[in-house]
Amino acid sequence: MSPVVPEPLLRELGRTEGGSEALGLLVRDQHTRRLVLLRALLDAASAAPAAVCPPGRLDRLRQDWALLETAERADRAAARSVLLHPLAGPWAQRCLRGLTAAAPTRELAADLAHFSALAAAAAIRAGLSFEARLTAPDGLLVLPTLGALRTGPGVRTVVGIAQAEGKVTLRQEGAGAVTVRLGDDGTHSDDPRWLPVLTLPAVLPGTAPVPLDDLDPYRTAGSGLQRFGLSSVAGLDESERAAWRELWAGVAPMLRIGGAHRTAETAALLRCLVPLSPPPGSTSGVLTATGSPSTREGAAQCSGTRREAFGAILSSRPATAAHFASTLVHELQHTKLAALAALTPLHHEDATPRHFAPWRPDARPFDGLLQGAYSHIALADYWQRCALGTDRPSARDLAWAEHARCQQQVGAVLPVLAASGALTPAGRVLVNEMISMYHRLADAPPPPGHLARAVAYVRTARMIWRQRNAS
Numbered sequence: 001m002s003p004v005v006p007e008p009l010l011r012e013l014g015r016t017e018g019g020s021e022a023l024g025l026l027v028r029d030q031h032t033r034r035l036v037l038l039r040a041l042l043d044a045a046s047a048a049p050a051a052v053c054p055p056g057r058l059d060r061l062r063q064d065w066a067l068l069e070t071a072e073r074a075d076r077a078a079a080r081s082v083l084l085h086p087l088a089g090p091w092a093q094r095c096l097r098g099l100t101a102a103a104p105t106r107e108l109a110a111d112l113a114h115f116s117a118l119a120a121a122a123a124i125r126a127g128l129s130f131e132a133r134l135t136a137p138d139g140l141l142v143l144p145t146l147g148a149l150r151t152g153p154g155v156r157t158v159v160g161i162a163q164a165e166g167k168v169t170l171r172q173e174g175a176g177a178v179t180v181r182l183g184d185d186g187t188h189s190d191d192p193r194w195l196p197v198l199t200l201p202a203v204l205p206g207t208a209p210v211p212l213d214d215l216d217p218y219r220t221a222g223s224g225l226q227r228f229g230l231s232s233v234a235g236l237d238e239s240e241r242a243a244w245r246e247l248w249a250g251v252a253p254m255l256r257i258g259g260a261h262r263t264a265e266t267a268a269l270l271r272c273l274v275p276l277s278p279p280p281g282s283t284s285g286v287l288t289a290t291g292s293p294s295t296r297e298g299a300a301q302c303s304g305t306r307r308e309a310f311g312a313i314l315s316s317r318p319a320t321a322a323h324f325a326s327t328l329v330h331e332l333q334h335t336k337l338a339a340l341a342a343l344t345p346l347h348h349e350d351a352t353p354r355h356f357a358p359w360r361p362d363a364r365p366f367d368g369l370l371q372g373a374y375s376h377i378a379l380a381d382y383w384q385r386c387a388l389g390t391d392r393p394s395a396r397d398l399a400w401a402e403h404a405r406c407q408q409q410v411g412a413v414l415p416v417l418a419a420s421g422a423l424t425p426a427g428r429v430l431v432n433e434m435i436s437m438y439h440r441l442a443d444a445p446p447p448p449g450h451l452a453r454a455v456a457y458v459r460t461a462r463m464i465w466r467q468r469n470a471s
Contacts, residue, residue: 014433250321271311
């Protein structure tokens, strides 16, 4: 058994649930890892040769670090809302790779310069009075979690930034100053050059609102989306923002129907949404929990998570609030399981792609099979609760169809997971709880027609998979 994760918490997580203690354990560990990563970045910069990190850049990094420390002393929670922002993870890892590379990488200078913007954003949120000079690459200066200033054409534009008396002033040479104020619902400015990050209301009173971040330059960096014709949305227009807000308004009620624990895990884990463009044609790109894109046929939406961006979900706009909620349920299981695996090993299987998964056309490694089964059994539970909790025939019919498909998909792979001799004791507890949950779902079976179609769906998927994979 894991000495880090008590067995009762493992059992909760195995049921795709998790109370405040279990979720808090995952969150604290991930936050600690982020702070260690940031410190490792500064240490790597200090140890890097001058050709990789020139003395001037190292001095600026140390100044920025000092500003971060001052911000944390002033308001720890406010400063850490920036440092622990999910999208700071991909940035920090890319910086660390660049600083430890044998030769300077092409993007390292811009990556290191972003540290100044991160420090400034932390100082703004902490309410510090300060002044700094930042560099805007490619006509846009992004202050993480806050918004961005359009600076106009130019590869590099210097922008002066100052905060005093509750307002932020941004100045660039040859242009008027832009004034920005920070409120509970995000940033505000009368100047159209300022682009605020859209903030969606919290799913539970007293918890954090959720930014819909279409500005951060690292929101999809290194994700591999482009290989599948997918991309992030840059600069949502007002009609698109309104559409996201309208959908979001229906998410909390759907999560409550899908189980109170779904609302709780969303409030505890979701820290950022990244809007993606709609998938091309009828093929959806899906990011696995490791951040590697894959394809799923016949879907009209793409979504995913990245291990280095704990708390972020990347998604194109769902069609309905019910599907928006199901996307959160699906992706937050990947978030939970990846965080759990970082705390305690779940198996010792190798990474060879050899397994059939009804939700993928390609062969999957064991870890991918476990991830997929874990997320799909949560979906089966969510849709079953939706079917049982609605009086609308059309909504009930959709929910039973989705439940039956997910249930049959999970049933097709649980025997493979259960038969593995490479599960650790913690992994065995997890899988056993998944099996128990699968059997409990049978207490409220779907209508026979939906079940028959789901069985046929999985049977057909297996036949196609065998043909494609020559096995």
